[in-house]
Amino acid sequence: MIAFKLAYRNLVGAGLRTFLIVFVLSVSYVLIIFMNGLYQGWEREGKFEMIRWEVGQGQYWQNNYDPYDPVTLTDAHAPLPASFEQAMENGSAAAILVTQATVYPEGRMLGIMLKGISAGQEVLAIPTDLLIPKNNEIPAVIGTRFAQNANLAEGDNILVRWRDVNGTFDATELTIAGIFNSSVPVVDNGQIWISLDRLQQMTGMPGEATMLVIGEDAGLPAEVTGWEFQGHDVLFAELDQMIKTKSIGGSVFYLILLALALLAVFDTQVLSIFRRQREIGTYISMGMTRRQVVGLFTVEGAMHAVLAMLLGAVYGVPLLLYVGSKGLGMPEGTDSFGLAAAQRIMPYYSLALVLGTVILVVIATTIVSYMPARKIAKMNPTEAIRGKIQ
Amino acid sequence: MKNGTIITIENLARHYPVGGGRFTALSDVNLTFSRGEFTGIVGPSGSGKTTMLNIIGSLDTPSEGVTDVLGTTSKEMTPKVAATLRKKHIGFIFQTYNLMSVYTVYENVEFPLLLLKMSASERKKAVLDALEWVGLTDKIKSKPPQLSGGESQRVAIARAMVKRPELVLADEPTANLDAKNSHHILRTMEELNRELETTFIFATHDDKVIQYLRRIITLEDGRVVSDERIKQ
Numbered sequence: 001m002i003a004f005k006l007a008y009r010n011l012v013g014a015g016l017r018t019f020l021i022v023f024v025l026s027v028s029y030v031l032i033i034f035m036n037g038l039y040q041g042w043e044r045e046g047k048f049e050m051i052r053w054e055v056g057q058g059q060y061w062q063n064n065y066d067p068y069d070p071v072t073l074t075d076a077h078a079p080l081p082a083s084f085e086q087a088m089e090n091g092s093a094a095a096i097l098v099t100q101a102t103v104y105p106e107g108r109m110l111g112i113m114l115k116g117i118s119a120g121q122e123v124l125a126i127p128t129d130l131l132i133p134k135n136n137e138i139p140a141v142i143g144t145r146f147a148q149n150a151n152l153a154e155g156d157n158i159l160v161r162w163r164d165v166n167g168t169f170d171a172t173e174l175t176i177a178g179i180f181n182s183s184v185p186v187v188d189n190g191q192i193w194i195s196l197d198r199l200q201q202m203t204g205m206p207g208e209a210t211m212l213v214i215g216e217d218a219g220l221p222a223e224v225t226g227w228e229f230q231g232h233d234v235l236f237a238e239l240d241q242m243i244k245t246k247s248i249g250g251s252v253f254y255l256i257l258l259a260l261a262l263l264a265v266f267d268t269q270v271l272s273i274f275r276r277q278r279e280i281g282t283y284i285s286m287g288m289t290r291r292q293v294v295g296l297f298t299v300e301g302a303m304h305a306v307l308a309m310l311l312g313a314v315y316g317v318p319l320l321l322y323v324g325s326k327g328l329g330m331p332e333g334t335d336s337f338g339l340a341a342a343q344r345i346m347p348y349y350s351l352a353l354v355l356g357t358v359i360l361v362v363i364a365t366t367i368v369s370y371m372p373a374r375k376i377a378k379m380n381p382t383e384a385i386r387g388k389i390q
Numbered sequence: 391m392k393n394g395t396i397i398t399i400e401n402l403a404r405h406y407p408v409g410g411g412r413f414t415a416l417s418d419v420n421l422t423f424s425r426g427e428f429t430g431i432v433g434p435s436g437s438g439k440t441t442m443l444n445i446i447g448s449l450d451t452p453s454e455g456v457t458d459v460l461g462t463t464s465k466e467m468t469p470k471v472a473a474t475l476r477k478k479h480i481g482f483i484f485q486t487y488n489l490m491s492v493y494t495v496y497e498n499v500e501f502p503l504l505l506l507k508m509s510a511s512e513r514k515k516a517v518l519d520a521l522e523w524v525g526l527t528d529k530i531k532s533k534p535p536q537l538s539g540g541e542s543q544r545v546a547i548a549r550a551m552v553k554r555p556e557l558v559l560a561d562e563p564t565a566n567l568d569a570k571n572s573h574h575i576l577r578t579m580e581e582l583n584r585e586l587e588t589t590f591i592f593a594t595h596d597d598k599v600i601q602y603l604r605r606i607i608t609l610e611d612g613r614v615v616s617d618e619r620i621k622q
Contacts, residue, residue, distance in 0.1 A: 002504050013492020282488040285449060286549075287477020287505050289469055382444045385484060 003292070007300035011307065018304070021268060024261040025308030025361065030316035031254040032357045037320065037347035038328065039247045044348050045183075046239050047232075052125045053184040055235040056094070056213040060084070060220070060227040065098075065210050073100055074163075077208045081224050084212055092218040094121035094128075095209035097199050101162040103192065105150040112146075112190045114162055116199025116209075123215035126187060130177040131195040138198055139177035143188025147179045154179055160192070165204040172202070258361065261308075262368045269301050269372040274389070280376055281384030290381075294373045301369020305362040323347055396556060396589060397423035397446060401455035404441050404612075415441040416612040419455070423591065425556070428583045430592040430600060433609035439593035440561055442609070446591065447480055447559045448472035460556060477505050481550030481588075485562035487542040489534040489549075495521070496530040499548045506553060520548040524578055540571030547575060551582055561593045572598045 011018045051057070065076035080088070080095055087093035094117055101114035117124070119131040131139050142152060152158060154176055161171040174194065182188050200206050212227070214220060222229055273280070283293050327344035402419040405412045416438045423429060431439045444450035446459055448467055457464040460479050462471060476482075481502075489498050499520050503513045521527045524544035534542055543563060550558050560579070564572035580602055583590050592599055600606060608616040 002507070005504065006501075009497060010490075010492055278486065278488055279490060282482075282484075282490070284473070285447065285476060285482040285484075285488075286502050287473050287475075289473040292473075381449050382440075385449070385482075385488065387486070 003296045003299040004303070006296055007303045010300050011303055017268065018307070021261065021264045021304050022307045022311055024257070024264060025304055025365070026312035026316070028254060028258040028261050029308060029312035029357060029361055030319065031257060032360070033316070033349055033354060034320060034323070034347065035250045035254055036247070036353050036357070037324070037349040038345060039243050039250065040350060040353060041324075041348040042345045043239070043243050045345060046243075047236055049183045050236065050239065053182045053187045054124070054213075055232065056123045056215050057218065058214050058232065059230045059235065060212040060214070060224060061230055062210050063226050063228060070100060073098055073210070076210050077203075077205050078226055079207045080209050080212070081227065083221060083224055087214065087218045087220055088118060088212075091122050092215045093220070094118045094123040094213045094215075095196055096211050096213060097196055097203070097205065097208060098210040099162055099199065099203055101160050101192070103150065104159045104161075105152060108150075110150060110190070112160075112192055114160065114199065115191060115193050116196035117193055119195040119197070123213050124187075125180075125182070126193055127178050127180050128193070128195070131193065131198075133195070133198070137175040138172060138194060140174040140192050140194045141178045141180060142176060142192055144179055144181045145185060145188045146190060146192070147176075149189075152176050152179075158192075162202065164202065170202065258364065262364055265301050265304050265365055266368040266372060269297065269369050272300075273297065273372055273375055277379070277384045277389065278387035280379060281381045281386070284381040285385060290377045290379070294370070294376045297373040297376060298366060298370045301373070302362060302366040304369075305365035308361070309358055320347070320349060324349060394424045395422050396425050396460055397421070398458040399446075399455070400457075402442075402445065402452050402457060403454035404438070404445065404450070405453045414612055416445075416452075416609075419612075419614055421607065421614065421617070423589060425589055426583065426587045427605055428580065428590050428603060429605040429607065430594050430603040431607045431609060432593075432595055432600060434595060437609040438612040439595075439609055441612075443559050443561050443591065443593045446557075447482060448475050477502070478553070479556045481553065481555040481558040483543070483546050483550050483558060483560035483563045485565045487534070487539075487546045487566075489542055489545055491534050493533070494530065495526060495532050495534075495537070495545050498534070498545055499552050502549060502553045516552050516554075517548075520552040523551065523582060524548045524575075538571070539567050540574060543567060543571070543575050544578065547578060547582075551586070551588065554586060555588065557589045557591070559591050559593075562596070563592065564594070564596050564599055569598060572596070576602045 062076050062078045064072050066072045077097060084093060084095070088095060097116040099114050101112050103110050103112050117126060117128055117131070119128050121128050127141055130141050133139055147153065150158070156176045157173045158176065159171060160174050161169060163169055174192065196209070200208060280293055283296070284290065288296070324347050327346040329344050399419055399421040402416055403414065404416040405414050419442065431442055433439055441450065445452055445457060448459060451467065452464050460475060462475055490501070493501070496517055499517045500513055503516055508516070518527065521530060524547050526541060526544055526548065529537065529541060534545070537545065563575065567575065576599060579590055582588055592603065594600065604620050606618045606620065607614060
C-alpha cells in the first residue's frame with residue numbers, strides 16, 4: 001500500500017512527463033478496446049445475420065453437396081428422409097433444392113443459382129410467403145444486390161433456363177414477387193428463390209432437396225444416412241477466419257502504439273534509476289530493503305497503466321459508448337467479398353475484452369517497469385546516497 | 391555490552407578492492423558509544439569517517455572485527471535485519487540533505503513514519519512536532535527546491551528525528567551551510583540531544599561542529615589516533 005502511495009506522489013510530482021506517458025498509454029487502451037470491439041461487433045452481427053438468412057441453427061447437406069464446387073450440384077440431391085418430415089411440417093426446418101440456371105435480363109446472359117425453398121417456411125428470413133403462387137405465374141424473390149445487377153424490379157418477368165434431372169434443357173418465365181434486403185450476400189448475389197415444390201417439378205426431382213436448414217428445437221438426429229450435419233463451427237468458419245485475419249492486421253496498429261508507450265515507460269524507468277540514485281540510497285538509509293525499493297520503482301512504472309486507465313475512461317467511455325450506440329458505417333463493397341457485413345457495424349465491448357485489455361496493458365507495463373528496476377538490487381547504498389553513478 | 395552502551399566496535403577493519411589490490415579504509419578500530427552522546431568522528435578527507443558512520447548505520451559491513459549496534463551484531467546483520475534496524479532506531483542526516491524533491495516538507499518528514507506503518511493521526515502529530523523542533527511549521531507545504539540550504543538541512547533533521555530514533559548519524563551536516571545556518575542547526579541538534587536523549591554521531595571536519603561536540607574521536611588513515619571527551 002505504501003508503495004502505491006509513494007509511487008502516486010512521485011508520478012504526480014513528475015508532472016508533464018507522467019502525463020505524456022499516461023496519455024499515450026490511455027490511447028492504447030481505448031484503441032485496443034475500440035478495434036477489438038469493432039471486430040467482436042462485426043462477428044456478432046455477421047453471425048446473427050447469417051443465422052437469420054442462411055445457416056439457421058445448422059444444415060443437413062446431401063452427401064454430394066459441395067458449396068465450393070458447382071459441378072457437384074448435378075448430383076447433389078436426394079429424396080428427403082422421413083425423419084425430416086415432422087420438423088418440416090412444424091416449421092422448424094426448411095428444405096432447399098439447388099440447381100444451376102441461366103437468366104436473360106435485358107438480353108444479357110447471367111449464370112445463377114436457382115433455389116427452391118419451402119414456401120411459407122419460418123426458419124430463414126427470406127420472404128418465402130411471396131413464393132405461394134396466386135395465378136399461373138411462377139413467383140420468385142431476389143435480393144437487392146442481384147436486382148441491381150440484373151436491373152430487375154418487383155413485377156418484372158425474367159426468362160430462366162435450366163436442366164432437369166435427365167439433362168434436358170427447359171425454360172420458363174419467372175415473375176419477381178419481391179426483393180429483399182439482406183446483409184448476407186450468399187443468399188442474394190446471383191440467387192433466385194422460388195418455391196421448392198415448383199423447382200422439384202421443374203427439375204423432375206419430386207420430394208428431393210439438396211439441404212435442410214434447421215431452426216430452434218428441430219429435434220433431428222445427429223446422423224441421417226446420406227446426409228451430413230454441418231454445425232455453426234463449419235458454417236461460420238469462413239467468417240471467423242476473415243475476422244481473425246482482419247483482427248491480426250488491425251492489432252499491428254495498436255500494438256505499435258502500445259510498444260511506443262511501453263518504450264516510454266522503460267525509458268523513464270531507466271532515466272529515473274540513473275537520476276534518482278541519491279533518492280534510492282536515501283530510501284535504503286531510512287529502512288527500506290533493496291527489494292522494497294525495486295518494488296516501489298516497479299509500482300511507480302506500473303502506475304502509469306493505472307492512471308492511463310483512469311484517463312482513458314474519462315474520454316474513452318463516452319467515445320466508445322457513442323460509437324457503440326451509433327455504429328460505424330462499413331465501406332461500400334465490404335460484403336462483395338461474400339461475407340456477411342451489415343451497413344453499420346455496432347461495436348460490442350464485452351467485459352472480457354475490457355478486463356483483458358486492462359490486464360494486458362498493466363502486465364506489460366509492470367514487466368517493462370521491473371526490468372530496469374532490477375538494477376537497484378545490485379546498487380551499493382553508500383555510493384547511491386552520495387549520488388555516485390553506478 | 392556495558393549498561394548505557396549502545397554501540398560496541400571491536401577490531402574493526404574495512405577493506406575495499408581497488409584494481410588488483412585492496413584499499414584499507416578502517417583498521418583496528420575499537421570504540422564504544424553510550425546513550426545520549428554528542429560525538430564527532432573527525433579527521434581529514436579519506437580518513438574513514440564516512441565508512442565508520444556507514445558501518446554503524448548498517449549500510450556497510452565490516453571486513454574484519456565485530457560491531458554491536460543497539461543489540462544487533464554485525465554477524466547477524468542480514469539485509470532485512472539491517473533495514474529493520476535503520477527503519478526503527480537510526481536516523482540519517484546527509485551533507486546534501488537528500489530530500490525528495492517531489493514531496494512537500496510535510497511529506498518528506500512523514501516518510502519514515504509511513505515505513506513504520508503508523509496511523510495517519512499519529513503521523514500528523516509526530517510530523518508537526520518534528521517540524522516545530524526545527525522551526526519549520528510555516529513551510530509544511532513547500533517543496534525542497536523552494537527552501538534555502540539551512541531550511542533543507544532542518545527538514546532533514548526533522549526527518550531523521552520524527553520517529554524518535556535512539557541514534558542519529560550525521561555525515562558532514564554543515565558542509566553546505568554558511569556559519570549562521572550551521573550554528574542554527576547544531577543548536578537544534580544539541581537541544582534534541584538533551585531533550586530526547588538521542589545519541590548523535592557526526593562525521594565532520596568542520597570546526598563549527600567540533601565546538602559543539604562533547605566527545606571527539608580523531609581518525610587518521612583509518613585508525614583512531616585520539617578519543618577525547620570534552621568537559622562543558
